[in-house]
Amino acid sequence: MNDPFECMISHKPNFSEDEFEYFRQNFSPKSKPFIGNKKGEWRDLKDIEVQELIKSFRDQIISGFAFCALSENPLDILMWSHYANGHKGCVIGIDFPDDINGHLKKVRYLDEPNKVDLKHFTDFHSGKTRDLTPLIENLSVKAPDWEYENEWRIWRNAPNYFHLGDYPIKEVLFGVRTPPEVKMIVLKLLDLPDNFKYNDLEVYYNPPRLVK
Incomplete structure (x- = not known):
């Protein structure tokens, strides 16, 4: 940390x-x-x-202890800048149940x-x-x-690693600067169904924001 x-x-x-x-x-x-x-x-x-x-x-x-860190908002500009290689990475959205063996916790800011x-x-x-x-x-x-x-x-x-096999992927978002070869590698590794639709994010202004 x-x-x-x-x-x-x-x-x-x-x-x-x-x-x-x-x-x-x-x-x-x-x-x-x-x-x-x-x-x-x-x-x-x-x-x-x-x-x-x-x-x-x-x-x-x-x-x-170890933890897997997740975020609620896949469109936050700061998160993409800090954790996705300057908008060159991806976000994977996962459907989690409300509780994972009692160990899924929302961070409190005090x-x-x-x-x-x-x-x-x-x-x-x-x-x-x-x-x-x-x-x-x-x-x-x-x-x-x-x-x-x-x-x-x-x-x-x-x-250790957290295995996502039991939790379905609901969306994949690629950054506005993600290279095509990175997209290909990510999609191949995820082994998603042929009809799965991913999103390339776009930059909008007034106000500045990311849009699917």
Whole structure:
């Protein structure tokens, strides 16, 4: 990720006294990097040490996850300029169901750092729940500067490819500068039906916009 504000969280997450107490009484980690710590050691941590531990482990989770980034708007000029080789690439529109194993999430654009659910963190790492939803929602956050992207993410808990085989392609759009040979290669790789119609985008003015 190229943005230091990605998956924003406060440098020192604020928790209530009840949340700190729940952590100290219930945290019994079953996974790294916690294995090997003495029983009951977590109860002696100061508030600031709990904050640092939460942030550190959250950073480790982020480094181990991967996501496929998608956008709602296939006609955004900035998106074509930034992510399609200066309008020389293509957009592939996919029909997704509302939920893909619970891991398809709309990115939220926040002015302030995201809050961690300390109770869920405690229960998850203590083996009391395997629900990843609060964690995925917590990570699906960016600064407002990126709001033009209208981003959705498909999260995976390990870096790998996301296979689109189960989700039908509904449209293919080529940029206003896409070379003919690139179009041929893309269409061949997608192996679409002979009657599938793709679109070459056009530039319109007053106001400036892309049109199918």
